[in-house]
Amino acid sequence: xxxxxxxxxxxxxxxxxxxxxxxxxxxxAEEAGIYFDEKINDRLRGVSRMECMxxxxxxxxxxxxxxxxxDFADRKNGIYRKLLKNMGPEDVSEDVSFTLMYLKSAxxxxxxxxxxxxAGYILERLGLDDLFDQVTDGNDIRNSKPDPEVFxxxxxxxxxxxKQCLVVEDARAGVDAAAAGGFECAxxxxxxxxxxxxxxxxxxxxxxxx
Ligand code: B16
Ligand code: MG
Numbered sequence: 001x002x003x004x005x006x007x008x009x010x011x012x013x014x015x016x017x018x019x020x021x022x023x024x025x026x027x028x029a030e031e032a033g034i035y036f037d038e039k040i041n042d043r044l045r046g047v048s049r050m051e052c053m054x055x056x057x058x059x060x061x062x063x064x065x066x067x068x069x070x071d072f073a074d075r076k077n078g079i080y081r082k083l084l085k086n087m088g089p090e091d092v093s094e095d096v097s098f099t100l101m102y103l104k105s106a107x108x109x110x111x112x113x114x115x116x117x118x119a120g121y122i123l124e125r126l127g128l129d130d131l132f133d134q135v136t137d138g139n140d141i142r143n144s145k146p147d148p149e150v151f152x153x154x155x156x157x158x159x160x161x162x163k164q165c166l167v168v169e170d171a172r173a174g175v176d177a178a179a180a181g182g183f184e185c186a187x188x189x190x191x192x193x194x195x196x197x198x199x200x201x202x203x204x205x206x207x208x209x210x
Pocket of ligand 1: 009010011012021044045046047048049052077113114115116117118119138171
């Protein structure tokens with residue numbers, strides 16, 4: 001690999017929490033009488049919790065006060081955290097596990113760059129909390145993706161420059177963030193077909209060829 005470090009997005013790359021996010025937003029929305037569907041959920045990938053609120057309320061932005069928005073987001077997070085208890089090391093795919101072990105043994109520095117404030121907890125549930133040299137998440141940043149802050153801080157934590165690192169992302173907002181920070185970016189899923197993606201991946205282990 002030509003990179004000295006790899007910065008992985010968490011949700012959608014190292015693991016899949018989409019269904020839990022969906023269930024939690026859906027339940028909180030139903031309780032509050034707000035419409036929510038999978039299409040809206042798809043637009044929430046890589047986006048911070050409070051920015052998700054703006055998307056959910058975009059048809060009726062005046063509907064809630066700031067306090068009500070925070071309460072709604074807290075309610076969603078409570079439901080989401082309970083669902084995360086269902087996750088365990090078996091939720092890391094063999095492909096992801098192999099990739100992480102291979103890179104680690106090759107001496108490549110490894111980081112997580114996630115918008116999620118639950119990243120630490122998720123990594124713990126997955127049994128991956130000791131593996132990374134740097135974890136930068138939603139608790140460490142002021143501006144979330146597409147702002148490059150999360151990746152710039154992760155690279156800094158690794159002691160590397162953006163051009164020395166590869167970012168791996170599943171969300172367009174994340175690819176935009178990587179590009180804005182001067183990183184090359186490998187896109188998987190939704191991000192694979194995005195024009196700003198440097199490399200398109202079918203599976204995470206494809207990065208081992210770069
Ligand atoms: P939380 P990533 C993102 O994580 C998710 O893709 C996005 O759907 C979620 O809204 C965001 O984290 C915030 O998550 O509510 O747990 O703080 O893809 O950047 O790892
Ligand atoms: Mg993601």
